[in-house]
Amino acid sequence: MKNGFFLSVISGFILFIGWLAYNTTYQDLSKQYSVHLSDKSQLFKSYLKGELDKVQLVADMLSRHPVLQNTLQTSLQPTSLEQTNLFLQSTNDRLKTADIFIMDRSGLTVAASNFNKDTNFIGKNYAFRPYFTQALTKQKGQFLAIGVTSKKLGFYVSRAIMLNGQTLGIVVVKIDLDQLHHLTQDLKGDFALMDNKNILFFSSNDNYTLKSIGTISAKDRLEITRTRQYPITRIVPIDIKSSTGNILDAKTVSIFGHRYLSQNTYIQETDWSILMFSPLMKIERTSLTNSILVSAVGFIIFIAFYTMYKRRIDNERLQTIVENLPSGVTLFDEDLKLLICNDKLKELLEFPDTLFQDRHTKLEDLLRYNAERGEYGEGDPIELTKQAMHRTQLRKDHVFERTRPNGTVLEVRGKWLRNAFVTTYTDITERKKAEEEAKRNASYLQALLQNLDQGVTVIDEKLNIVYWNKAFFKLLDLPDSLMKPVMKYDDLIRYNAKRGEYGPGDIEQHVQTRVQASLKFEPHHFERTRPDGRTLEVTGKPLKINGQSFGFITTYVDITEHKRMASRLREMANTDVLTELYNRRYFTTLLTREIKRCERTGHALSVLLLDLDHFKSVNDRFGHNIGDLTLKSFAKTCKGELRDIDIMGRLGGEEFGIYLPETGRDGAFILAERIREAIGKMELRDENDTPFHITVSIGVCVYDSMFDERMEDLIKRADKALYRAKSQGRNRVC
CATH class of the missing domain: 3.30.450.20 (PAS domain)
Structure with missing residues (x-):
């Protein structure tokens, strides 16, 4: 009876301390996770504000740029527009924004950084977007939306392009918010961005994206539809419940039945909110684990006490x-x-x-x-x-x-x-045997890595180069003075920067930029051409333990000869071996591109189809060697009459093609006659040094954008003209 009562008291005491441990751990972890969520929210907010501020600054600078002002001032001349498109493309590439484009006062896009893509913005009217009306009335604006053309979520910043107090047009800079997915890899746990309509427009969890918290008002639905901000049919309320009734003030929420600790951070500049979530399951599991451990410790203490109390068979x-x-x-x-x-x-x-x-x-x-x-x-x-x-x-x-x-x-x-x-x-x-075996294997591995042709480095989490092989020093042409058991990564970067490996610029800025990028421990793969002309393929992969990055391994491979061989193979694949002209496949590819360019610009384009008259008789009379020399001389003579922008190719046998950019009918016929006369004056000789002559028939056609012609249509019309030249006696242009 006494023993039963004693055991009941002890059991109750163990359960009590277990319950106390659970609640204490739960409260402490909740506070820690809340602070952690707040820190992550501020980090994300700082990053996001930095990106948005950069776009605002870019828009401000572009709105005052002379190139854009001159383009809108010169009545949108084609030459000026082409220069502006190239300028916008170069600026977009340098600043790593998504797109930059210019609209006139009606909202029509007249120039864009993606002018050379099939999905470019040129010719499209975005006057329905708020950023256009804001910039037109207030000189600046911004808007978050899924792109009508790009179909990607982006943030648009607009500025009025003004001169002497007059608004000439609007410049718009866009960044794709899809790049935020890179940041989600570093932020554990779920989070979302919410706009002023309570719509989650971006989230680390795809199940939350384009979901609304609560029902969207009729006014907001009308605005979304009018501005085409989001695909309204995809937006549905999310199954979310809060501990307070208001998700923005709640500390704990339930989403699709899963409970989370939440943190809300407001971004005043954009009227957005950052919602950070951390699963409560982790806290509950840890609290339960601690409760079990404390109870187990209590139980052990009880056992020890009970054992001491009984004092029996201890030694046994x-x-x-x-x-x-x-x-x-x-x-x-x-x-x-x-x-x-x-x-x-x-x-x-x-x-x-x-x-x-x-x-x-x-x-x-x-x-x-x-x-x-x-x-x-x-x-x-x-x-x-x-x-x-x-x-x-x-x-x-x-x-x-x-x-x-x-x-x-x-x-x-x-x-x-x-x-x-x-x-x-x-x-x-x-x-001990295993340790000796491990040492021996490590020696084998060391010998293997040191004898590799490719350079290898291993960098720890503090950016110390803890391993390198001889090939690494050879490929990067590094001095022996850098050889240390443990090298500092920034010392290596500084040495390379001083000798111009990264181009011009401040040396310490080069060092800081690369050190900060490396601390992200992200995989990377790129090619780098050294000042001595050699090209290295650099591949870096993070080293991870339990999913946590603690350094990375990088390999350096000399691919100079590979690059040269690839370039030579491309050249051989596109070139006729005998005449060194473009072959039929590559010529038709280039002609197709030129036709598309003419469709966009409206510029003239002419095509010549050339065929050597009675060329078969040259082969029959003098042999194929003389025939080949004749074709080579013909190609060389024709190229001597062409401009740098004119393209010539061998279509097969004695048939050749030439297309003339920026050339109308009169210019094409003049050039064709000049070629015909030059071919007629060529003095060719057979194996007996006896001179002979050849003539050429030429068919001419001019691209007409009104008929939406394809490359095959142009070749067919030129072939018909060539047939007329042949049927009318050869050695003529039709």
């Missing part, structure tokens, strides 16, 4: 535990008399049972036995025993390894307690 229980340990164990009292010794010890040290028949076995007896059988090496056993006893009586803890005569390696650990001395003996023979 301890001996049982010792016997089941994987290591040999001895326990001596303060006078170094043996209290406990397990069978594992006898097995490891090969002690006979006769040593332990006396209940008063002493440490000195065991040491003398070992000394007599040579365990401590050569020497007087009595002296060796005294030395060992002296070391023990110093009462210092010790750890060492001892190799027995039979080759077994033991790890010996001795520890003095208040009034006892405990020693454990562990067989580490296999572990």
Whole structure:
């Protein structure tokens, strides 16, 4: 009865301290996670504001740029527009924005950085976007929306382009918010961005994107539809519940049945809110784990107390535990008399049972036995025993390894307690063999890496270069003075910057930029052409433990010859071997591109189709060698009459094609006649040095944008003209 009551009290006490541990841990972790969420929100806010401020600054500068002012002032001349498109493309590439485009006062896009893409903005009217009306009335504006053309979520910043107080047009700078996905890799947990209509327009969790908190008002729906801000049919309310009824003030929320700790941060400049979420399940699990651990500790204490309280079979229980340990164990009292010794010890040290028949076995007896059988090496056993006893009586803890005569390696650990001395003996023979094997394998790996043709570096989390091979120094042409067991990454970057590896600019700025980029531990792959002309392929991959980056490994491969070979192969694939002109495939590809350019610009384009008259008779009379020389001379003569922008190709056999950009009918016929006359004047010679002449027939056609002609249509019309030239007696232009 008493025992039952005692057990009930102890059980209740253990449950109480477990409950107390759970609540205390839950409260502490909630505070920590809240602070962490707040820090992440501020970090995200700072990053986002920095990106948006950069776009605002870019828009301000572009609105005052002379190139844009001149373009809108010169009545949108084609030459000026082409220059502006190139300027916008270059600016967009340098500043790494998504798109930059210019609209006139009616909202029509007249120039854009993506002018050379099929999905460019030129010719499209975005007057329905708020950023246009804002810039027109207030000289500046901004708007968040999914692009009508690009279909990507972006933030648009607009500025009025003014001159002498007059608004000439509008410049718009866009950044794609899809790039925020890179930041989500560094921010653990879910988060979302919400606009002033309570719509989650961006989230690390795709299930939350384009969801609304609550029902969208009719006014907001009308505005979204009018401005085409989002696909309104995709926006539905999210299943979210808060502890306070207001999601913006709630500390805990439930989303699709999952509970989260939440944090809301408002961005005044854009009227957005950052919502950070951290699963409560982690806090609950940790709290439960701590509760279990505390309860377990309480239970252990109870067991220990209960064991002390009972004071029964203590020695027997301890001996049982010792016997089941994987290591040999001895326990001596303060006078170094043996209290406990397990069978594992006898097995490891090969002690006979006769040593332990006396209940008063002493440490000195065991040491003398070992000394007599040579365990401590050569020497007087009595002296060796005294030395060992002296070391023990110093009462210092010790750890060492001892190799027995039979080759077994033991790890010996001795520890003095208040009034006892405990020693454990562990067989580490296999572990030592494994360590030696690991060292040997490491040596093999070291030799392998040092003999690789590609350079290799390993960088730790503090950006110390902890490993490098000889090929790395050779490929980067680094001096021996940099060779250190551990190199500083910034020292390497500084050395490269000083010798111009990264181009002009401030050396320390180069160092800081690359160090900050490297600290992100993101995979990277790029090609770098060194000042000596060699091209290196650089590949970096992060090293991770349990998903956490702690450095990265980088390889450097010399691909100079590979690049040259690839360039040569491309040239061979696009060029006719005999005449060194473009082959039919590549010529038609270039002609197709030129036709598309003419469609956009409205510029003139002419095509010539040339065929050598009676060329078969040249091969029949003089042989194919002379025929080949004739074709080469023909190609060379024609190219001598062409401009740099004119393109000529061999379409097959003795048939050739030429297209003339920016050239109308009159110019095409003049050039065709000049070519025909030049071919007629060529003096060719056969193998007997006898001169002979050839003539050429030429068909001319001019591209007409009104008929939406394709490349095949132009070639067909030129071929018909060539047929007329042939049927009218050859050696003529039609």
